[in-house]
Amino acid sequence: MRKLPPLGSLRAFEAAARRLSFRDAAAELGVTPTAISHQIRILEEICGRPLFRRRPRPLALTDAGERLFPVIRNGFDTFASVVTAVSAKTARTTLRVTSPNAFASRWLVPRLPRWRKLYPQIRLEIIGTDAVLNLRAGDADLAIRYARTMPTDLAAREIFRDSFFPVCSPALLSEGGPAITRAADLLHYPLIHYDWLNGDREAPSWSRWLAVARSVDPDIPAATEHWDLSFREEIHAIDAVAAGQGIAICSDVVVSHEIESGALVKAHDLALPGYGFYVVHVPDHPRQASIEAFAAWMRSVA
Amino acid sequence: MRKLPPLGSLRAFEAAARRLSFRDAAAELGVTPTAISHQIRILEEICGRPLFRRRPRPLALTDAGERLFPVIRNGFDTFASVVTAVSAKTARTTLRVTSPNAFASRWLVPRLPRWRKLYPQIRLEIIGTDAVLNLRAGDADLAIRYARTMPTDLAAREIFRDSFFPVCSPALLSEGGPAITRAADLLHYPLIHYDWLNGDREAPSWSRWLAVARSVDPDIPAATEHWDLSFREEIHAIDAVAAGQGIAICSDVVVSHEIESGALVKAHDLALPGYGFYVVHVPDHPRQASIEAFAAWMRSVA
DNA sequence: TCGCTGGATGAATTGGATTCATCTAGACTG
DNA sequence: CAGTCTAGATGAATCCAATTCATCCAGCGA
Numbered sequence: 001m002r003k004l005p006p007l008g009s010l011r012a013f014e015a016a017a018r019r020l021s022f023r024d025a026a027a028e029l030g031v032t033p034t035a036i037s038h039q040i041r042i043l044e045e046i047c048g049r050p051l052f053r054r055r056p057r058p059l060a061l062t063d064a065g066e067r068l069f070p071v072i073r074n075g076f077d078t079f080a081s082v083v084t085a086v087s088a089k090t091a092r093t094t095l096r097v098t099s100p101n102a103f104a105s106r107w108l109v110p111r112l113p114r115w116r117k118l119y120p121q122i123r124l125e126i127i128g129t130d131a132v133l134n135l136r137a138g139d140a141d142l143a144i145r146y147a148r149t150m151p152t153d154l155a156a157r158e159i160f161r162d163s164f165f166p167v168c169s170p171a172l173l174s175e176g177g178p179a180i181t182r183a184a185d186l187l188h189y190p191l192i193h194y195d196w197l198n199g200d201r202e203a204p205s206w207s208r209w210l211a212v213a214r215s216v217d218p219d220i221p222a223a224t225e226h227w228d229l230s231f232r233e234e235i236h237a238i239d240a241v242a243a244g245q246g247i248a249i250c251s252d253v254v255v256s257h258e259i260e261s262g263a264l265v266k267a268h269d270l271a272l273p274g275y276g277f278y279v280v281h282v283p284d285h286p287r288q289a290s291i292e293a294f295a296a297w298m299r300s301v302a
Numbered sequence: 303m304r305k306l307p308p309l310g311s312l313r314a315f316e317a318a319a320r321r322l323s324f325r326d327a328a329a330e331l332g333v334t335p336t337a338i339s340h341q342i343r344i345l346e347e348i349c350g351r352p353l354f355r356r357r358p359r360p361l362a363l364t365d366a367g368e369r370l371f372p373v374i375r376n377g378f379d380t381f382a383s384v385v386t387a388v389s390a391k392t393a394r395t396t397l398r399v400t401s402p403n404a405f406a407s408r409w410l411v412p413r414l415p416r417w418r419k420l421y422p423q424i425r426l427e428i429i430g431t432d433a434v435l436n437l438r439a440g441d442a443d444l445a446i447r448y449a450r451t452m453p454t455d456l457a458a459r460e461i462f463r464d465s466f467f468p469v470c471s472p473a474l475l476s477e478g479g480p481a482i483t484r485a486a487d488l489l490h491y492p493l494i495h496y497d498w499l500n501g502d503r504e505a506p507s508w509s510r511w512l513a514v515a516r517s518v519d520p521d522i523p524a525a526t527e528h529w530d531l532s533f534r535e536e537i538h539a540i541d542a543v544a545a546g547q548g549i550a551i552c553s554d555v556v557v558s559h560e561i562e563s564g565a566l567v568k569a570h571d572l573a574l575p576g577y578g579f580y581v582v583h584v585p586d587h588p589r590q591a592s593i594e595a596f597a598a599w600m601r602s603v604a
Numbered sequence: 605t606c607g608c609t610g611g612a613t614g615a616a617t618t619g620g621a622t623t624c625a626t627c628t629a630g631a632c633t634g
Numbered sequence: 635c636a637g638t639c640t641a642g643a644t645g646a647a648t649c650c651a652a653t654t655c656a657t658c659c660a661g662c663g664a
Contacts, residue, residue, distance in 0.1 A: 011306070031653065032654060035652070038653080048389050059611085079374065138369075336644090337622050
């Protein structure tokens, strides 16, 4: 028998974890912060352990919370998506695009004005979620999938591939830290890690990057247990990097906006190979033309 | 901005869709049928279309309902699973096994007494769900995955493979229907279909079976639009077959219990190749011994 | 040291979910 | 065909669980 916690507490938790603020979560749900506090307390009692570390501030998720969050978030994303898809006439003129969370917020959204200028007649709905929506069922018209190889289950084309570099805030380097001239120098700074949702063992990570760097710079110790800061969510990790809390291995595509604006800089030039970004859709989609336009546009602004 | 329907209505819907009865759903949730009715009405108003076809009886899901159901169900399954996993020590002596829904209820559960007899000291918790749980995150200890080829992201071993046959209730044939001596005779009966959750275009289906049968029996018409009964859920389809409503293409493994007991019979001997059942777990799992025992047991009772 | 922000806590309140009572469609029975 | 039974619909009344209010406390910055 399935034992489901009160759903209200899950909704409160999801909003609070996403915004890392009870206040903002309360505003989003149209209630007072007190209500959020109570709901999360209920969930914490069910789990038998705290989900947030409230002090010292700022608010942060505990390990248990980090574990819960992506699942609950994806679930709600998916619920919202199917219900919208099932609902009578969801403005069938908009192209519904889904992409991974980090890509949506870091790459897609900042460039949407350019899209709008080029194709003002094609409205986009961006569904940023790490849940894998079912295109065949119509949960979205087009998906941007992030994978090592081309998806084979649907019509797909590769738009571009990324590489992974160590990146950090320029402030981190200028504020009197040791200069970085060689790979080993990176180890003087906090290293920021984040998990990959998929179980790719080959995924770019500090341990892989350091292994490659070691072949160039033998001074790098073989077993660096240097887990200074670890996040379950790529977006949280990037926020931490931008805030100058350390250096992370990031996709140059995902942080390209920050690199261009100077908010982040490459800390070293050694790159790990990354993944492909694929535009995926059902074959013979009724709005093939819009899909073509979108794929072409993505490639053009790469 | 994500537009989420009231979660209570989703819970009511999920229970009602799973049991195909407002009454039973109400009993499960510990409320009166009236409450279920109200909640589902709310969800139907949000979707702008009915989710259940109430009359004529029996209760059935509409297309929109069929579309919603698996997603909501998987979401709740996953929620329950992570919350349990996160909760303080869930009796760490039990081996948590997840498998696809149909396999859990049709194959695994009926054979559990045998397991219990052999390994009374190893307690099992069966999490039957079509959602893909995250073993690395500890949502379960062991997964039975159903796939064309061996999963590569975790330690896996093939337990057995299945084949797909047309099966039906013996009552269907004995009740004066035309005898089945060749493939074309099957077309005199209602054909029962069900969707595959994964997007496998090569998945065993009536159209594939008939295509193969046509090479033996050219009398089978090429384009048979014979969609008599269609289900989104394999379990529902099997229930319909057992109730004598028609013939379906079923996995011999999933219905093996019904075949042995005589509740179902093969309607024809032509088989389609199926998939493999894989026992999957994280490498170097702390309870490797239990996992070995389980894999060995599964193979032995195949 | 003093504000200021953001969250915790417990009692009081309220509004939305549930129930009650009643009604109807369809299925089964003889 | 009545006659009966099951399962769900409907609308008003009820009630309890979630929310708010009022207050308190910890951390942070000036």
